[in-house]
Amino acid sequence: MAHDLSSVRADFPVLAELIDGKPLVYLDSANTSQKPHAVIDAMSCFLEHSYGPTNRSAYRLAADATDAYEGARVKVARFVNAAKPHEIVFTKNATESLNLVARAWGSTNLSSGDAIVLTHMEHHANIVPWQMMAAERGFEIRWVPLTADGLLDLTDLDRLLDGAKALSFTAMSNVLGTINPVRELCAAAHAHGAIAVVDGCQSVPHMPTDVREWDADFVAFSSHKMVGPSGIGLLWGRESLLESMPPFLGGGSMISDVRLDGFECAELPAKFEAGTQPIVEAVGLGAAVDYLSALGMDNVRAHEVALTVEALDKLKGRFGDDIEIHGSPDASVRGATISFAFRDVHPHDVSQVLDQHNVCVRAGHHCAKPLMRLLGANATVRASFYLYNTSDEIDTLCDALGETAEFFSA
Amino acid sequence: MPGLEDLYREIILDHYKNPRNRGHLDAPAVSAKGHNPLCGDEIEVFVLVEDGRVADVRISGQGCSISQSSASMMSAAIKGKTVEEVRALVSRFRHMMSIEEEGPAPDTTVALGDLEALQGVVKFPVRIKCAVLAWNTLTEALSNT
Ligand SMILES: Cc1ncc(COP(=O)(O)O)c(C=O)c1O
Numbered sequence: 001m002a003h004d005l006s007s008v009r010a011d012f013p014v015l016a017e018l019i020d021g022k023p024l025v026y027l028d029s030a031n032t033s034q035k036p037h038a039v040i041d042a043m044s045c046f047l048e049h050s051y052g053p054t055n056r057s058a059y060r061l062a063a064d065a066t067d068a069y070e071g072a073r074v075k076v077a078r079f080v081n082a083a084k085p086h087e088i089v090f091t092k093n094a095t096e097s098l099n100l101v102a103r104a105w106g107s108t109n110l111s112s113g114d115a116i117v118l119t120h121m122e123h124h125a126n127i128v129p130w131q132m133m134a135a136e137r138g139f140e141i142r143w144v145p146l147t148a149d150g151l152l153d154l155t156d157l158d159r160l161l162d163g164a165k166a167l168s169f170t171a172m173s174n175v176l177g178t179i180n181p182v183r184e185l186c187a188a189a190h191a192h193g194a195i196a197v198v199d200g201c202q203s204v205p206h207m208p209t210d211v212r213e214w215d216a217d218f219v220a221f222s223s224h225k226m227v228g229p230s231g232i233g234l235l236w237g238r239e240s241l242l243e244s245m246p247p248f249l250g251g252g253s254m255i256s257d258v259r260l261d262g263f264e265c266a267e268l269p270a271k272f273e274a275g276t277q278p279i280v281e282a283v284g285l286g287a288a289v290d291y292l293s294a295l296g297m298d299n300v301r302a303h304e305v306a307l308t309v310e311a312l313d314k315l316k317g318r319f320g321d322d323i324e325i326h327g328s329p330d331a332s333v334r335g336a337t338i339s340f341a342f343r344d345v346h347p348h349d350v351s352q353v354l355d356q357h358n359v360c361v362r363a364g365h366h367c368a369k370p371l372m373r374l375l376g377a378n379a380t381v382r383a384s385f386y387l388y389n390t391s392d393e394i395d396t397l398c399d400a401l402g403e404t405a406e407f408f409s410a
Numbered sequence: 411m412p413g414l415e416d417l418y419r420e421i422i423l424d425h426y427k428n429p430r431n432r433g434h435l436d437a438p439a440v441s442a443k444g445h446n447p448l449c450g451d452e453i454e455v456f457v458l459v460e461d462g463r464v465a466d467v468r469i470s471g472q473g474c475s476i477s478q479s480s481a482s483m484m485s486a487a488i489k490g491k492t493v494e495e496v497r498a499l500v501s502r503f504r505h506m507m508s509i510e511e512e513g514p515a516p517d518t519t520v521a522l523g524d525l526e527a528l529q530g531v532v533k534f535p536v537r538i539k540c541a542v543l544a545w546n547t548l549t550e551a552l553s554n555t
Contacts (some may be wrong), residue, residue: 346475348449
């Protein structure tokens with residue numbers, strides 16, 4: 001394994017929890033990740049010693065709090081190689097980031113007769129905001145289909161992009177694990193005069209991210225999936241686009257002037273940060289980014305590739321035709337998120353038996369119902385691995401599945 | 411922690427593997443669709459009411475062992491009962507699932523029979539929604555009569 005796993009695990013206090021005397025096997029990081037001491041301590045230390053308002057008051061405590069909040073922005077900007085810190089906008093979560101793009105960018109760029117392109121593997125967060133706008137403005141939504149292996153089928157991409165204003169797609173599927181060719185997709189969008197919006201929720205926590213190398217226009221992601229706290233999300237946007245867009249939410253902090261007959265917007269990034277911000281969460285996120293950077297995102301990816309190869313091998317080796325793993329069998333084009341059907345046992349029942357072994361997996365539609373329909377399933381079981389998971393945990397998963405098979409065949 | 415046997419009683423697994431009254435009914439039967447957004451379970455309940463009694467009932471859809479067996483046991487339990495009796499049973503069942511009702515307390519003398527086997531679900535709160543899915547859908551179907 002590419003990093004010192006026992007010391008990494010020791011950084012995450014919840015991983016030492018015992019339930020009924022047995023260790024916790026947390027395989028639901030695609031849903032939300034666990035938090036290291038570094039993040040927990042940074043937040044409680046800030047709350048104990050430095051908490052105050054940001055960007056509003058002149059006294060020292062407020063200035064320190066502002067430095068901490070803005071410092072987090074600088075860290076995130078570096079982490080994804082943004083050209084400027086003010087291209088990073090703090091939101092509530094990635095869902096809000098995507099709503100921001102759909103609404104603020106969409107309101108000045110999309111009207112009837114226009115088209116945008118999404119893919120069949122999107123999370124609801126990258127579908128519904130566009131559908132809400134389309135219902136108001138009457139533009140068309142086109143869909144990139146999938147191959148049998150769960151990759152994007154790009155055969156007709158040029159036709160789909162013809163006349164489109166935006167291509168919005170996930171960098172990595174939260175169900176299939178598929179890693180999409182982000183740079184090529186951004187280039188294809190630009191070749192047709194469309195902008196490229198990337199849902200980075202599942203990729204940014206798991207591999208190096210370079211928004212400039214991607215040449216994307218917007219990238220949305222969430223702190224809580226990358227060992228940071230919940231309650232804060234991120235949007236990186238190309239400066240020129242953020243500047244040209246109207247604001248998203250109105251209120252305090254996002255204005256430079258308000259008169260009885262109107263208002264003027266503040267500069268970036270305040271323009272998109274109305275109201276009191278998730279200050280403590282930003283500090284925690286900054287610590288999370290430091291933590292990931294110290295581990296090295298290449299190492300995180302290498303660790304997860306190794307786990308993916310091993311998990312796919314062991315699951316297939318042990319259960320053969322009793323398990324149907326969705327998505328590609330090739331670990332080089334997928335992340336460590338593994339969705340599967342197990343015999344004819346309903347995913348909810350599988351996860352119930354696994355829970356008996358403290359194995360935490362998600363059972364359900366994973367907020368991707370169009371994709372589920374394509375798979376012909378109402379639900380799947382999803383085991384997702386992260387930087388703190390181990391080979392032993394793969395074995396525990398397999399053993400618990402073995403027991404599931406026994407229980408439901410008896 | 412409660413064990414799996416508390417949840418998956420033999421009779422539940424039997425109804426799951428051999429569901430009763432599967433299928434659908436045409437008008438004049440009434441029907442309703444229900445789904446559990448959490449896990450994607452979907453169900454459709456068809457009821458034919460004749461002279462104030464449930465003359466026939468059919469269930470279609472798919473879901474986990476708890477939602478499917480609860481639906482199957484429900485279908486067996488309500489056939490032949492008057493609509494009044496069915497309503498009392500629904501409210502008794504919801505009470506067993508620890509669901510607070512408005513209005514008068516349910517009549518605890520209503521016999522649950524095999525349905526008692528679902529009692530263990532209460533120890534697994536996330537599964538209560540699965541167990542009551544068919545019952546809520548039945549109530550909706552009956553409101554269409
Ligand atoms: C691919 C993808 N997009 C968007 C989201 C939404 O993220 P959040 O719930 O943090 O807003 C998620 C996570 O659930 C996701 O996996």
